Amino acid sequence: MADQLYPPTHPQSLKTVNLLIVDDDDIDVTALKRTLQKLKLLNPLYRAKDGIEALDLLRNGEVPSPYIVLLDINMPRMNGLEFLEHLRADPALTHAIVFVLTTSKSDEDIIAAYREHVAGYLLKQRMDSDFMQVVGLLDHYWRVIELPSPHP
Secondary structure (H helix, E strand, O other): OOEEEEOOOOOOOOOOOEEEEEOOOHHHHHHHHHHHHHOOOOOOEEEEOOHHHHHHHHHOOOOOOOEEEEEOOOOOOOOHHHHHHHHHHOOOOOOOEEEEEEOOOOHHHHHHHHHOOOOEEEEHHHHHHHHHHHHHHHHHHHHHOOOOOOOO
């Protein structure tokens, strides 16, 4: 069962996008959750601690469409880059919107992530001072883009 960190509470008039955080670091997940709450962005929030768990949640429909994935690179069992390879190889999941949110500054990781068509690559280190702006950017992104309707 998906670990829903808080339930959907957006008014019906607002565009709601589910967020899947794929990160094994409890402190980073808590910081993201608090920032979303401070900004009054109450999108339904789900969490997986690694790529294997995230793929299971997505394939089993436990994270409803539409959704955006916030992905760490360095995780146990299946790291973020391996997750992206499996995600893009799955016809039902290949078009998922993914933002990488990680500590890895490696050019190899950045290039590999963009080869898997991530929407953006954000460093957690920069989030210390600009965290609210980055989360605000994500909010703006999911409010202005058009996502396909969920499949019945």
